[in-house]
Amino acid sequence: MCGGIQYQGDKSWARLDSIKTGKWKPWHSxxxxxxxDGFMEKDSEKQSxxxxFQPGRMIQALLAERNDGRRVYIVTEETPPDYRCxxxxxxxLVQVTKPA
Structure with missing residues (x-):
């Protein structure tokens, strides 16, 4: 499982369910x-x-602040069955309104 809060180290993600339960509130997120327009994942055999993305989609992120520092974390959610490899x-991914 992806886990929840990873403020230190090299992890840069925040699981959606941890945001919804308030675990990120102490970081003034x-x-x-x-x-x-897309992203890359590697499978267990290190294949890319x-x-x-479909047009009009963006990656959702979370901006967390602590003391004098700010960090950006990618918001993650459960992978659809087609991509579980x-x-x-x-x-x-969130749908955004296209500029007029």
Whole structure:
């Protein structure tokens, strides 16, 4: 499982369910969006898998603040069955309104 809060070390993700249960409140967290057209995951055999987005989607992130520092974490959620060959969680994609 992806876990919950990883403020120290090299982890840079925040599981959606940990956000919903309030585990990130001590870090004065705010939502952020990351523009991208896809992301890459490696499976257990270290093979790369590129996942492309539909137009108008962005990666949801969380901006956490602690003392004088700020960090950005990718919000993750359970991986759809079609992509379980990589991990049990993946970046959460959100649909955004396209500019006029």
């Amino acid at each position: 705010r939502s952020a969006l990351i523009p991208a 898998h590129w996942i492309a 990589t991990h049990d969680c993946r970046p959460r």
